[in-house]
Amino acid sequence: MTDAIAADHPQGLARARDYLHAGSTLRSWLMSTDHKRIAILYGITITVFFLIGGAAITVVRLELVSPNGNFISDDTYNKLFTLHGVIMVWFFLIPSIPNTLGNFLVPLMIGAPDMAFPKLNLASWYINLAGGLFTLAALVAGGVDTGWTFYTPYSTMFSNGNVLLAAFGVFIAGFSSIASGVNFIATIHTLRIAGMGWMRLPLFVWSIYAVSLVMVLATPVLAVTMLLIVAERWFGLPIFDPAHGGDPLLFQHLFWFYSHPAVYIMILPAMGVVTELITCFARRAVFGYTFMVYAMVAIAFIGFFVWGHHMFVSGQSPYASLIFSFLSFVIAVPSAIKVFNWTATLYRGQISFEAPMLYGLGFVGLFTAGGLTGLFLASIPVDVHVHDTYFVVAHFHYIMVGGSVSAFFGGLHFWWPKITGKLYSETWARFAAILMFFGFNFTFFPQFILGYLGMPRRYHVYPPEFQIYHEMSTLGASVLAAAYLLPPVYLGWSMFRGTRAGDNPWGASGLEWQTSSPPPPRNFRSPPALPDTVYDYHAQGKAPAADQASPRRRDSEARQNVDAAR
Amino acid sequence: MSDASRSAHPATTRKGVAAAWRRNGIVWLVLLALQAGSLAGAYASFGHWALPLDVGIGAVMVLIVGIFTMGLEKTTALNRLTAAAGFVFVLVMFALTLGDVYTRL
């Protein structure tokens, strides 16, 4: 059957000048099977979840200014950081880049009219929303105090919170991930434009492909884990209960079999985005394309072999710990290859510092810091020292916030002209990008020190000697919050007052820039022309031709020449 | 599947149906026989061999259903690879987890 809008306005769809004008009713959005509109729907829901998760941690951060915890009860404190974790991981980070930028861009980048299964795409948004509402209901109706990891036996036998509803919400959201993963894999396999071989895919498309593999193969195990919690808690089936001979470590194995690869669900698409940013604003073909592809696939694959490094102090077999530690070091190799290749791409590039590039460069630095501290944690003796301290908190926030969220904002700015057809204020955008970088480091760098000195994570009260670091962190968090609130303002403003963007404001090489901004309902009015190579900027070791510089830079140079001539 | 079979002569269609009954009937009988074998095995005392025997027969049955009922024999290489990927990652999960369970101190 044809999709809902086409059935309503068969003529309107063909005539509409772009996807934003292909129907203005609420129904035309909520029932749309256009991947671009679904991307916008996802964009709206993840923004709401981001604000909720952010609000929760703001209260926590303010509370930690004082060592004695004056404002909220211990119980509320536990519920707030749990809310922050659950919402941010499953309802912001996991769907963030794949389901907004990925949904919008993958068909455009491969020259396809839509995803392979458009209805499934819409269904995945509804499933995600349903899961989110269940989880929110749990958090409103009394809250959950287990932390986002739901460790047994606490979560199943002792916690008084609404673990059931929250676990059920996460269970449901998992199927949204699986549906998206299946859809992306099928789309990338079957809908590439003629002539676009696997080794000519933009690396962002490769990153979405790699991440989809992880989503499809890891998420079902999360679903089972949540199901077993529900079984034990609701039906009273003793599955992990040590009193009956059950094994709480089994829970951790199952949980981390998903949740460690989930880290790569969050970071791989960010790597893809950053590759697009760096190549465009350095005007350079990516250094070592083939190895960038291998590295991404290797990260996705090896990511399944390292989960035990979360369990070094759990009572797991020391032999298993040894193997997991070794494998965790192995996965650093492809990650390092990517960092080296990004820097090598910059070498002799014609770099300009537009806002998306600032986010991209920030990502490379913060991801490197996060990755290197990951190696500390992969080595067993250091992990025993800093396990469950703020060191771990700082480490994974460097990857997830410094890495993924920076890349998300970078990508949002880079493709904003394509998505909305409007240009935002470059000055404000650069200011926000720089502010975000400083705010982030100000917030999380002190936490490395805190953790190394022995401050455990998830504690409500702490010895006064740690207060100075907590105060720095909270101060930094206020800067960070301000930096997050800026883009919605100037991006929102640009939608109504921004100047009209051309089809290709950055002079970028991807197929998505060949169609109009915003794109028409079925993406391309005439089939896009495949460039000679992927990342068709100036080649390695060659000086760029005059017309290959970024359009903005050409403009400013032209202006300088005029000034000089005067 | 192909357009040839669609416009086929009734006699050809009859032959096709007969061949399908025969082929899938044999698969069905083999599966039932294997099941009967594993059921009988549960009543014999194989000691330590009971589990490998049951799992072995089960694996053969899974393979037969996968190849003939689910059509792995005539599907694309990509689909075979996809099915194999599922099993490979289950094996990874079993290997690393049981590795811990068996060597715990």
Place this chain on the structure above:
Amino acid sequence: MTESAAALREPWTSLEDQRRVAMFGMWTFIASEILFFGALFMGFSVVRVLHPAAFAEAAGHTNIWYGSANTAILLTSSFAMVMGLRAADLDLRRLAALCLAVTAVLGLAFLIVKGFEYKDDIDKHLVPGQDFALKAGAAQIFFSFYWGITAVHAVHLTIGIVLVSRLAWLLMRGDIAMRSPQFEVTALYWGFVDIVWITVYPLIYLGGGRS
């Protein structure tokens, strides 16, 4: 031509491409499902390794006859399913409808036998809890997995029955193109549900020393 057009979906322009991607999508989903059930079986195996004796004793209390009957029923249903698929291939609408109807009825028969088995288990106090029949603690864990795995399988089977009945109904009314990829995709799913049960059968029913 018109029949092909009726089965065609956005964004595809040829039915062959659509069939290819539908099958690939289903296989990808099945790979995911393999991990889903794989995780359940792994949980079962870990506790079995930790408590072999209790698990053997508990397995001896499952109802092997209901389990075996259900295995045979499902194997037969898959036979009917493949024949339905082949009949649709050969454009034999009535035979295809009949085979799919038989498939759905056998699926239903499985659930009915399962219902009797559950009742039997409840009567024998094999539901983990206060008045559980067996002494060993881990026997309760065995039965936790028993109830969990069989229930999740039954949910999958119920979805399968709905899908197959719908196709059979559409075939009888002549409302579906014989070339629609839905037949193959549904058959694939049915085969997978069958495979899950084939794995459950030796793990849960045959593990007890019955000799």
